[in-house]
Amino acid sequence: MSTPAAEHAPGRPEADGFAARTRGLTKAYGSGETTVLALDSVDVDIARGRFTAVMGPSGSGKSTLMHCLAGLDSVSAGQVWLGNTEITGLKDGELTRLRRDRIGFMFQSFNLIPTLNAVENITLPMDIAGQKPDQKWLDQVIDTLGLRDRLRHRPAQLSGGQQQRVACARALASRPELIFADEPTGNLDSRAGLEVLGFLREAVDELGQTVVMVTHDPGAAAHSDLVLFLGDGRIVDEMARPTAEAVLERMRLFSGGPSQTPESDTNHAASDGAVPPGAVPPGGDSADGTPDQD
Numbered sequence: 323m324s325t326p327a328a329e330h331a332p333g334r335p336e337a338d339g340f341a342a343r344t345r346g347l348t349k350a351y352g353s354g355e356t357t358v359l360a361l362d363s364v365d366v367d368i369a370r371g372r373f374t375a376v377m378g379p380s381g382s383g384k385s386t387l388m389h390c391l392a393g394l395d396s397v398s399a400g401q402v403w404l405g406n407t408e409i410t411g412l413k414d415g416e417l418t419r420l421r422r423d424r425i426g427f428m429f430q431s432f433n434l435i436p437t438l439n440a441v442e443n444i445t446l447p448m449d450i451a452g453q454k455p456d457q458k459w460l461d462q463v464i465d466t467l468g469l470r471d472r473l474r475h476r477p478a479q480l481s482g483g484q485q486q487r488v489a490c491a492r493a494l495a496s497r498p499e500l501i502f503a504d505e506p507t508g509n510l511d512s513r514a515g516l517e518v519l520g521f522l523r524e525a526v527d528e529l530g531q532t533v534v535m536v537t538h539d540p541g542a543a544a545h546s547d548l549v550l551f552l553g554d555g556r557i558v559d560e561m562a563r564p565t566a567e568a569v570l571e572r573m574r575l576f577s578g579g580p581s582q583t584p585e586s587d588t589n590h591a592a593s594d595g596a597v598p599p600g601a602v603p604p605g606g607d608s609a610d611g612t613p614d615q616d
């Protein structure tokens with residue numbers, strides 16, 4: 323559990339510091355009796371040049387953590403840094419610039435502009451920001467993602483997986499310090515989902531990017547270097563060099579279910595990408611879905 327994530331890929335240099343950090347990060351919604359403590363004094367270190375997955379039951383605070391890390395949401399207490407910049411306390415305009423210049427986003431819905439072709443979509447955020455793409459980097463991203471022969475196609479002329487690759491390239495184009503991916507495979511079939519995870523992995527291994535991904539899918543989390551498990555707004559565990567089986571087992575313990583990892587369950591969870599932690603299929607062959615008792 324305390325194994326450094328760097329061991330995931332032998333031969334790669336040690337992570338060069340932290341792309342983001344939080345200390346005592348607390349986020350409460352509402353007030354008085356209706357207050358919801360979405361994050362409760364969370365300390366997180368996101369290693370630079372690594373792929374970190376964030377998992378946890380529905381309502382555990384995953385999206386809130388990502389939004390606070392990305393400066394999309396204000397915090398109630400505590401501090402957040404992007405690199406060496408403390409973002410807690412920045413004004414809205416400064417946060418907007420910081421997000422534009424230093425962070426890439428990938429969401430479930432690709433948010434591609436239908437009237438623009440692939441390359442125009444990829445460079446759109448930079449065009450809006452008045453920045454010129456680094457052509458060498460852009461070429462590397464396009465080739466890594468296998469989009470070279472699709473650049474003049476509009477989104478409607480691309481498959482779902484290709485559209486997600488364009489969204490991935492768009493997130494990478496400005497070479498952001500940090501990429502946030504929120505359930506990036508959620509709307510894809512398992513093959514396209516695997517492709518996207520492979521590309522995120524390559525972005526880390528070959529392009530040196532830092533990725534933080536929120537997911538419910540143990541199979542998706544297995545592509546990361548380190549899984550952070552959230553529960554009730556706190557980091558309750560972490561797992562370096564995760565496998566789908568180990569993550570599923572961890573979630574099963576987490577949700578109070580039986581501690582078994584039959585292969586059939588694991589394969590199911592890894593391939594359909596839709597197993598919420600609280601609804602992990604029970605062990606054994608129970609046709610009625612009742613957990614088997616040892």
Ligand SMILES: Nc1ncnc2c1ncn2[C@@H]1O[C@H](COP(=O)(O)OP(=O)(O)OP(=O)(O)O)[C@@H](O)[C@H]1O
Pocket residue numbers: 351352358359360378379380381382383384385386387
């Ligand atoms: N804008 C809001 N107003 C009030 N409560 C909120 C708001 N956003 C989130 N919450 C609450 O904060 C808690 C954490 O929510 P969050 O969306 O971060 O969880 P999550 O782990 O991402 O869940 P899911 O997996 O279902 O997306 C939940 O109890 C949620 O109801």
